[in-house]
Amino acid sequence: xxxxxxxxxxxxxxxxxxxxxxxxxxxxxxxxxxxxxxxxxxxxxxxxxxxxxxxxxxxxxxxxxxxxxxxxxxxxxxxxxxxxxxxxxxxxxxxxxxxxxxxxxxxxxxxxxxxxxxxxxxxxxxxxxxxxxxxxxxxxxxxxxxxxxxxxxxxxxxxxxxxxxxxxxxxxxxxxxxxxxxxxxxxxxxxxxxxxxxxxxxxxxxxxxxxxxxxxxxxxxxxxxxxxxxxxxxxxxxxxxxxxxxxxxxxxxxxxxxxxxxxxxxxxxxxxxxxxxxxxxxxxxxxxxxxxxxxxxxxxxxxxxxxxxxxxxxx
Numbered sequence: 240x241x242x243x244x245x246x247x248x249x250x251x252x253x254x255x256x257x258x259x260x261x262x263x264x265x266x267x268x269x270x271x272x273x274x275x276x277x278x279x280x281x282x283x284x285x286x287x288x289x290x291x292x293x294x295x296x297x298x299x300x301x302x303x304x305x306x307x308x309x310x311x312x313x314x315x316x317x318x319x320x321x322x323x324x325x326x327x328x329x330x331x332x333x334x335x336x337x338x339x340x341x342x343x344x345x346x347x348x349x350x351x352x353x354x355x356x357x358x359x360x361x362x363x364x365x366x367x368x369x370x371x372x373x374x375x376x377x378x379x380x381x382x383x384x385x386x387x388x389x390x391x392x393x394x395x396x397x398x399x400x401x402x403x404x405x406x407x408x409x410x411x412x413x414x415x416x417x418x419x420x421x422x423x424x425x426x427x428x429x430x431x432x433x434x435x436x437x438x439x440x441x442x443x444x445x446x447x448x449x450x451x452x453x454x455x456x457x458x459x460x461x462x463x464x465x466x467x468x469x470x471x472x473x474x475x476x477x478x479x480x481x482x483x484x485x486x487x488x489x490x491x492x493x494x495x496x497x498x499x500x501x502x503x504x505x506x507x508x509x510x511x512x513x514x515x516x517x518x519x520x521x522x523x524x525x526x527x528x529x530x531x532x533x534x535x536x537x538x539x540x541x542x543x544x545x546x547x548x549x550x551x552x553x554x
Contacts, residue, residue, distance in 0.1 A: 259387050260328050260329060260330055260388065261330070261340070261386075262329070262331075262332075262388050263329065263332065263333065263340040263385045264383065264397055264401050265335075265382060267334065267379065267381055268408065270378065271373065271411055272411060273288060273297060273298075273299035273373065274470050274473055275412055276408060277470055278412065279408070280302070280371075285491065286299070286495075287299065287487060287489070288486060288487035289486050291483065292482065294484075295377060296376050297375040298341060298372065298373070298375070300343065300371055300373070301369055302370025304340075304385035305325055306365070306367050306368070307344070307367075309363060312350060314363055314364040315364075317364070318364050318366065337374045338374050338382075338383050339383075340372065340383060341368070341374075342366040342367065343367055343368075343369070345365070346363065347363050347364070359494075360490050360491040360494030361494075361496065368385055370386065371385075372385065373408075382408070383401075384397050414473075423462050424461070425460070426460045426462075427459055427460070429457045429458065437455055441453045451549055469495045469497045473485055473497060476498070480499050483500055484499065484500050484501075485497075485499045486498060502517055503515070516550040517547075518546040519537050519543035519547060521536060521537050
């Protein structure tokens with residue numbers, strides 16, 4: 240059972256003498272730029288990030304306190320057991336739920352996924368608990384340090400690290416999008432003729448009633464003159480698309496999955512899960528009145544309404 244409290248040194252010492260435990264310490268700090276927080280991470284350090292200006296919570300973290308992997312057919316159950324074991328006897332000192340230790344990661348869509356090529360750094364199921372985590376909720380922020388320790392003096396070492404980092408982040412540099420890597424080459428592994436055939440085959444099957452809805456896509460490989468800095472790219476995405484959900488998962492140094500998506504697929508509040516059926520899109524207007532007009536066009540379009548209905552049924 241996870242224990243959350245203002246840590247009593249004698250109690251912590253007694254517990255830690257029995258075996259290694261996850262210990263998590265946090266303290267309030269002034270809000271900081273989350274990308275700037277990640278920028279101070281040492282080289283070759285794994286990082287995570289999640290932010291959207293419309294949400295109350297935002298997170299960034301770097302370093303590894305614990306990792307969870309799974310590749311078997313029961314990957315969801317396996318990850319659940321590993322998480323329960325990790326937090327079973329965790330000792331957590333936190334004054335706010337926003338500062339609690341959090342796992343970041345995910346699952347491949349296909350259960351038989353084999354990580355190869357550009358996805359070789361991403362297992363079928365992977366979650367990481369950052370060594371250092373900063374959490375924002377509204378106008379408040381907390382700095383958290385996580386570690387697996389087996390002696391009480393190691394807890395004090397964690398506390399000293401936390402204090403030192405809290406002082407360092409008081410004056411962080413600004414992450415900008417000015418330093419951009421120049422694009423030198425675009426290529427498509429799937430040739431145009433094969434791509435056209437997929438489109439023709441899909442439309443033929445739809446007309447025959449074999450398919451109701453299909454979303455086709457193809458990979459585009461982009462080669463740059465210099466290595467891509469995910470933080471600079473995310474800063475650029477934040478400037479251009481401020482309402483998106485921006486994310487970064489870096490399970491290995493130099494192997495990052497990041498982006499800015501307009502949609503939130505699933506959210507959980509307490510024991511309730513929320514999702515939204517979304518199909519169809521149209522350009523934005525320059526005024527609120529134009530936005531309303533475009534929205535009405537979508538609502539009145541039979542094709543868009545049919546696609547939306549299919550998504551609702553799928554959910």
